[in-house]
Each structure stands twice: as C-alpha cells, then as structure tokens.
C-alpha cells in the first residue's frame with residue numbers, strides 16, 4: 503500500500519492535547535498501520551534525521567536511527583542506480599517514506615503471492631509512504647539521476663532478509679539466499695555513541711543453510 507504522508511498529516515498546533523494512540527501490538531510485532539504512523543511522525547521530525555543523512559557511491563548508506571524492543575528505524579541514503587534486489591524482511595512488517603528525491607518500488611502484481619512472474623513498479627516521490635506486510639516481496643531502487651533519502655521502520659527489528667530470483671522469469675519468486683543481520687551498529691543517537699554512518703554487518707548464507 504502506498505500513500506502520501508506529508509500533505510495528509512498536518513502538524514497539530516502547539517498546545518493541542520491528543521489521547522495516547524492505541525498501539526496495535528501482536529507479540530511485539532506492530533502492524534503496518536502503526537508503523538506507517540511511526541514513520542510518518544518521524545519524517546516530520548526533520549531535526550531528528552536530517553543531520554545523519556549520508557550517501558555513498560559504493561553502497562546504500564544505512565544509519566540505525568532508533569531502536570526499541572518492538573521496532574527499529576533505519577535512515578537510508580541512495581545514490582543513483584543503487585537498489586536492494588527483490589527481497590522480503592524475514593517476517594518483519596515494514597513501512598517507509600521517501601524523504602528526498604525519488605525511489606522506485608517493484609512489487610508482485612498479485613498481492614497475495616510472495617512473489618510472482620508479473621511485477622509492477624511504482625515511482626515514489628518525497629512524502630510518499632509504503633507499507634510492506636511480513637512475507638511480502640519487493641524491491642526498492644533509486645532509478646533517478648539524483649540522490650534520494652528514505653526512512654524505514656521494521657517490526658520486529660530487521661534481523662534477516664530473503665532474496666529472490668529475478669533474472670530468470672521461469673523461476674522468479676524462488677528465494678535464493680538469506681542475509682542474516684547480526685551485530686547491528688549502535689543507534690546513532692544512543693548513549694553508546696555509535697558512528698553516524700555505520701552499516702550493519704551482514705552475513706550471507708545460501709538458502710540451504712537458512713531456516
């Protein structure tokens with residue numbers, strides 16, 4: 503699901519009192535509607551993320567911005583032509599919003615399938631947000647000629663990603679490898695003062711070794 507956040511969530515006037523939101527929690531995995539609320543709110547808190555925006559021509563720049571037991575927030579910087587590849591989030595729900603530039607999301611045309619021989623692409627401009635249900639397969643790329651920045655929230659925190667065949671249409675949708683994300687860097691604003699542009703240490707294992 504995608505929608506535009508910035509124009510539909512005006513900042514409430516100072517002094518307005520709102521009731522505490524009702525978190526929709528299921529075994530510490532927040533649903534995508536809640537994640538969309540979280541990432542939309544954080545996107546509007548520009549002072550929180552803007553100082554940590556980085557881009558790297560070698561790879562996507564990943565900054566672990568916030569972390570709780572239930573969800574984790576990553577700030578990503580995309581140089582032109584950088585992409586993830588068709589992937590899932592290892593059982594985590596997710597939502598992300600484009601902060602700067604333009605990104606292209608590729609998803610299976612049939613939403614009830616983990617992956618499909620038919621793929622569709624959506625161009626996302628700054629302010630556009632997307633939800634990704636656990637088990638859903640997608641790809642995100644910067645197909646533009648400019649830098650792009652996005653903010654991603656995962657629940658539970660992202661600790662693995664499954665990657666899928668894309669080159670051969672006859673077997674597209676087959677998971678071919680799993681990336682285990684262990685030994686994540688400290689959050690950028692944490693007390694432990696981790697480096698602002700640290701990426702996760704990512705181990706790649708063949709599918710036969712995963713579970």
Ligand SMILES: [Fe+2]
Pocket residue numbers: 589590591596634640642
């Ligand atoms: Fe993703």
